Amino acid sequence: MKRRPSGIERPTIVDVADVADVSRQTVSRVLADHPRVAPATRLRVKEAIEKLGYRPNRMARALVTRTSLTFGFAAIDMQDLHFGDTCSGMQAAAREHGYYLVVTELDIDDERGMGTLETLLTLGVDGVALFPSFLQDSDIEQFAATSGCPVVVIGRECQIPNVVSIAMDETAAADLVVGHLVDRGRKRIGILMNEMFPEVVHGRYVALHRAIAHHTTVASAPVEAERPKISHGRRAATTLLQNHPDLDAVVGFNDTMAMGALLACDDLGLRVPQDVAVVGYDGITFGAIANPPLTTIVQDSIGMADAAFRALLSRVKDGSPPEGESRLWQPELLIRGSS
Known part of the structure; x- marks a missing residue:
């Protein structure tokens, strides 16, 4: 050239x-x-x-075609290991269709993230995907109604007008986790929850408690909440296990919290899985090299991201107002040495 x-x-x-x-x-x-x-x-x-x-000149083309061939992709935490797979799926779909992604991190201090989304709109994006958002449903509904572009929420089930949500079936996932632990003879299950974003956490929390309540052989579950990081999961699991020494299983909100629980068990001289079984969510790559390898709920992050992109693209091409819709993906339980 x-x-x-x-x-x-x-x-x-x-x-x-x-x-x-x-x-x-x-x-x-x-x-x-x-x-x-x-x-x-x-x-x-x-x-x-x-x-x-x-x-x-993409800007000149946008003036003619009234499309920028870009989608906004906003996440709550780009350091989240689960985010990488989702972003990869969105990027692959965008490349296939000649689109580009404008990737950004939602700033919770900027009007609870709404300021970040407004900035995306000034860049002329054709649609916006949120992964998964701490925004309240009312905030997302208002943004979808006023943005003039389609909006998709990935990783969180919600029923919001004009918004498509693509998420894992939390009830099915909780049934897999609790059913597996019960099959292993566990009778006292503790839960590590994410303290930061109640809108995101609520569905998983409710699903796990319902699944535990369904089994009469399992006692009600104590909960400890922290940030969804390894170090915070370690601290939360330490508190949980010290306050409830009869626990024989711990379920982490995500794999990083569950990996923190593995470290806490080692700190306390507890054997995994002989004394305490540990299960996480998300199926991140690092779970396979944990000690012992982490049992986890696997969700098709790339497939869900691809579906989210196609949902945005279909709305742009149709030119029709988006309808509220929730699409649930079925999880799988990957059993490893931690349980």
């Missing part, structure tokens, strides 16, 4: 048309891969593009 020396103006579509000896409209048709362009003409235009190092 021919490179321009610094300081030289970027070539325009007019320059390409002049070099290829065609009209601007013909260059536009080639860029849009329009079928009604002669092969020889198409080749000549592509050679001119290569020679000049021309790059289409």
Whole structure:
């Protein structure tokens, strides 16, 4: 590709048309891969593009097509190991369809994240995906109603007008976890919960308690809440196990909290799984190299992200107002040495 020396103006579509000896409209048709362009003409235009190092102006194209070919993707915590798989799934789908992602982290101090979302809109994104958000349902509903673009929530089931939510079936996941522990003879299960985002946590908390209550051989579950990190999970599990020495199983809100529980058991001289079984959620890669390897609920993060992208894309292409919809994905229990 021919490179321009610094300081030289970027070539325009007019320059390409002049070099290829065609009209601007013909260059536009080639860029849009329009079928009604002669092969020889198409080749000549592509050679001119290569020679000049021309790059289409996405902003100019957006003015014509009324689409920016970008989606916003906002997360609560980019350090969350589960976020990587979800982002990868969104990016793969975007690349397949010629879209780009504008990825950002929601700032809880900026109007509880609403300021971040408003900034995305100023960039002209065609739609917004939230993963999973600490925003209240009322905030999401207001944003969806006023944004003028489709909105998808990933990883959290919600019933909000004009919003599609794509999430794991929490009831099915809790039944798998508790059923497995009961099958292993566990009778006293403690729970580590995320203290930060009640809107996100509520569904998992309720599902686990219902599953435990369903089994008459299992006592009611004590709960300890902390931030969803390994160090905080370690601290919460230590408190939980010291306050309830009869516990024979611990379920972490996510894999990082569960991995913290493994460390807490080691600190307290408890054997896993002989004395205490430990189970997490999310199926992150690092769970496989924990000591012992972590039993976990696996959700198809990449598949869910792909579905979220396609939900946004279909709304953009249809041009119809989005309808509220909740799509549940079935989890799997990956049994390893920790239980």
